Amino acid sequence: MSVTIKDIAAAVGLSTASVSRILNGRGRYSAASAKRVQAAAAELGYFKNRSAADLASPQQRRTIGVINYLAATNANDQVIQGILAEARERDVEVTIMYAQRDNQASITRVVKSMIERQVFAVLFLSVRPDQTVVDTLRQARIYPQEVASASDLNISSVSSDDFQIGYQATDLLLRRGYRRIAFVGADPQKDIIGRYRYAGYTAALQAYDVTPAKEWLFIGDGQYSYHSGLAAVTDFSEHPQTAVDAVFATSDDTALGIVNGLYDLGRPFSPGSLAVIGVDGSSTCTRARPQLSSMTQSFDLIGRTAVAEAVHAGDQVDQIKRIEIPFTIEERQTTPTKK
Amino acid sequence: MSVTIKDIAAAVGLSTASVSRILNGRGRYSAASAKRVQAAAAELGYFKNRSAADLASPQQRRTIGVINYLAATNANDQVIQGILAEARERDVEVTIMYAQRDNQASITRVVKSMIERQVFAVLFLSVRPDQTVVDTLRQARIYPQEVASASDLNISSVSSDDFQIGYQATDLLLRRGYRRIAFVGADPQKDIIGRYRYAGYTAALQAYDVTPAKEWLFIGDGQYSYHSGLAAVTDFSEHPQTAVDAVFATSDDTALGIVNGLYDLGRPFSPGSLAVIGVDGSSTCTRARPQLSSMTQSFDLIGRTAVAEAVHAGDQVDQIKRIEIPFTIEERQTTPTKK
């Protein structure tokens, strides 16, 4: 039905082998033949059938799979930008598919589809595979890698140093004079990122001899969400004895929740109200008023590094490498010196 | 290298034909054989080779292509959510690829890849193909469709009624008592959405006998951007004779720019300052302070309808159908009655 190289071959009076060579610019052929083939292909409206080409010539390590998820705000877009850029430079294809974040059935379905499509690596963008999925991939000789996230599993990852993010953020607040610093948004018990950031947070406090009260920990939904920030403010205001004077919000969204919570309470942010620093460095930071200070992750570089690593890993699918990408501290208006 | 149905066939002592039938649940086979084949498949770690399956059995109308682009803020995520949901219900696959928004070379490259992958339709999510691309698709018997966007091209589209968006937004402002209403963010000359919204805007004004001054039109970068809103405020404040009292911002981002511009000028939004209504109904609206009134598009429904239409169009690739999805008006805090 659709036009094939056979049609082109017939049109120009060459074999399909020659047509194939010419179309792919491989092997030897005369310029004259090439010209006629190209013309015929254009004329007939020929397009390669990828399935056939892939089947005939199983390109090893040609396409990389990316599993993303849809969220309200998604820092993953920046990671994807990096992935696509690096992939283009390295001439590898990228197949992006969506899964539901913590739904293993959904993840399993997508992973299966990835395997069927012969990807040589799959990058999990903030979606957490379970061990079974990871094992399945390795068995299929596919390199699994977490990106912008890390878990307890035996799997490679490219992300920021979450302990340091927690440490540096808290340290900044301490240096600005705050002492009663809350930790809001992530769940130190349930997720490894939260655990590391919390560890950094407590270590920084310890260096200043402050012992966090348990009321300083506000988890909310544990999803690094805007809503957790909002809820935290209400909670703090209802328990004035908690008397926190600053918060380390585990995401910019959460930080925005804090600032908005203050606003909604009728005492909008001001130096002296409640300092706050978030994490990510998303566009939210400069679009909020006041603008949010943030531990800014290099998402683009994380994405780029992820594909570089995947390509590099080759078929060493069992290799486990945890790479940490540098972040920066962007101070804006929500971390003034304590007055 | 990887395990094939041949391996399974050998393992259980059946032909590949039988294995294929069993694995696909097609045709007749004994329960006993099925059991053994399933077991062997699991045991050996078998995964179908999609390329081979697709080649052997070219599933007509099985996968739909979606061309997306990466932007700072992206309402497309909601559209994609709708697309994926509808596609799952209809049992069609979705292949999502990214192009650079107004870069025809990039779009052409992606479209070519889509054709090679035998999609039966391609949905352009706010990316604008040119006529050549559209023609190419049709020639390849692929149904082209714009989604959440519309152009002058002869191509089907699923989007909101932009004239009405412009009309109703402006009308709301008029009903609230505003008369000197600016139009900010889109370029009525250069893009069809902007044109329709602007037409709606002027029609609404006309109904109230107001003639828009040309200073009321502030285009900025013409990209419906946050920055255009910010710049508009500066512009208006530098030309006090313009004296606009409200703005119809052609996106929520632009509306946020207006509100933030006011803040940055030291006279934060308040009833009496400058009313503003945006378009989209994105999460920005409820996360901004004040919360933004917005012409809320049904992006999920737009996405769903797009796949329904594509499936429905079948191979009528030349069919042109422009579908308009209802929107709603969400009034929040930025459109108080004029005082």
Next chain:
DNA sequence: CTGAAAGCGCTTACAG
């Protein structure tokens, strides 16, 4: 420089 032939892994009438 070009062609005949085999093969990629799977599917599907067609026989039996």
Next chain:
DNA sequence: CTGAAAGCGCTTACAG
């Protein structure tokens, strides 16, 4: 219920 065989469209040694 099962198998032999052909075929999907392309690629690639291998000859010539």
